[in-house]
Amino acid sequence: MSIFNSMITSTLPFLPKWFAKPFAKPYVAGKTEDTAVSHINTLNEKGFATTVDILGEHVLTKVEARNITSQYCHLYDRIASESLDCNISIKPTHVGLDISLAEAMANFTSLVKKAQEHGNFLRIDMENSLFTDQTFEIYQHCKTIYKNVGVVIQSYLHRSLDDILHLANEDFNSRICKGIYKESESIAFQSREEIKDNYLSLAKTMAAKNAYSGFATHDQDLIDRLLIWIESENISKDLFEFQVLYGVPMSGRLETLLEAGYKVRVYVPYGPDWFDYSVRRLKENPKIVSYVLKNFFRKR
Numbered sequence: 001m002s003i004f005n006s007m008i009t010s011t012l013p014f015l016p017k018w019f020a021k022p023f024a025k026p027y028v029a030g031k032t033e034d035t036a037v038s039h040i041n042t043l044n045e046k047g048f049a050t051t052v053d054i055l056g057e058h059v060l061t062k063v064e065a066r067n068i069t070s071q072y073c074h075l076y077d078r079i080a081s082e083s084l085d086c087n088i089s090i091k092p093t094h095v096g097l098d099i100s101l102a103e104a105m106a107n108f109t110s111l112v113k114k115a116q117e118h119g120n121f122l123r124i125d126m127e128n129s130l131f132t133d134q135t136f137e138i139y140q141h142c143k144t145i146y147k148n149v150g151v152v153i154q155s156y157l158h159r160s161l162d163d164i165l166h167l168a169n170e171d172f173n174s175r176i177c178k179g180i181y182k183e184s185e186s187i188a189f190q191s192r193e194e195i196k197d198n199y200l201s202l203a204k205t206m207a208a209k210n211a212y213s214g215f216a217t218h219d220q221d222l223i224d225r226l227l228i229w230i231e232s233e234n235i236s237k238d239l240f241e242f243q244v245l246y247g248v249p250m251s252g253r254l255e256t257l258l259e260a261g262y263k264v265r266v267y268v269p270y271g272p273d274w275f276d277y278s279v280r281r282l283k284e285n286p287k288i289v290s291y292v293l294k295n296f297f298r299k300r
């Protein structure tokens with residue numbers, strides 16, 4: 001499967017967009033803010049909280065980084081005016097971290113002030129390990145302005161437990177995910193079991209520190225293990241929520257979680273940059289090709 005994945009990944013940029021669309025379409029809530037808002041409304045009506053994200057990353061000009069920043073500010077206004085159950089998640093390189101830390105800091109300052117104006121929440125996504133330290137710096141800067149800001153911890157990184165020990169308290173809110181980028185074995189666990197075991201340790205450490213976790217995963221076995229721990233230790237529902245990416249099939253699990261009274265949040269990405277973004281994602285991690293194909297055939 002991996003040679004096949006790599007073949008698809010390397011040829012995709014040269015193929016017409018109609019061919020690539022099946023790989024991206026189920027996971028993208030359209031190209032415009034209007035289409036995304038319509039998907040968010042539908043999800044809210046079904047009882048799901050949401051997080052919205054404009055697709056894109058690694059912008060290389062200040063003009064573009066500031067343009068994306070104003071689009072996000074406009075989104076905060078729209079979420080407030082339409083009373084959506086939705087917060088915002090932003091990749092630091094999408095608002096300038098690849099240009100300079102100062103550029104990203106300035107843009108995040110505007111964003112966090114906008115979140116504060118509306119009493120909303122700002123999540124800072126975590127990208128590859130080149131940006132981890134600077135992302136925590138941005139997080140800490142935002143936190144001095146407004147308390148409703150959260151970051152992301154990746155369970156494949158060896159450093160993550162220390163990061164939680166250093167940062168977590170009752171005012172800390174972190175999404176915990178496995179991590180999507182390719183990282184070397186000198187800094188990251190490579191085996192699925194180690195990544196999952198570390199995920200559970202991170203979850204337990206967060207709860208022990210009364211910090212709030214977003215358990216971001218589609219891995220049913222990991223969700224089972226989290227639930228066994230949550231139920232046996234009577235972990236308060238005020239301390240966590242489950243999070244998934246829009247469009248990933250979950251075989252009714254999300255509805256079961258909602259029925260059991262758990263909070264479930266769907267991460268809704270949209271935007272005109274869907275093609276470049278999807279190709280970059282596939283190149284970064286060709287394993288996604290097999291997810292998409294598996295899900296594609298499962299639906300038929």
Ligand SMILES: Cc1cc2nc3c(=O)[nH]c(=O)nc-3n(C[C@H](O)[C@H](O)[C@H](O)COP(=O)(O)OP(=O)(O)OC[C@H]3O[C@@H](n4cnc5c(N)ncnc54)[C@H](O)[C@@H]3O)c2cc1C
Binds near residue numbers: 179
């Ligand atoms: C809400 C949310 C936010 C995230 N934010 C970040 C972030 O900020 N930084 C970061 O590094 N990573 C992020 N991720 C990605 C995460 O790190 C994992 O790479 C990804 O979720 C796959 O791991 P898994 O736990 O779902 O388990 P896996 O065992 O990898 O996946 C379980 C099953 O889910 C399905 N699946 C998983 N991912 C996909 C996909 N992309 N497309 C289609 N099907 C899929 C497949 O059927 C797969 O068999 C986020 C994930 C979620 C759910």
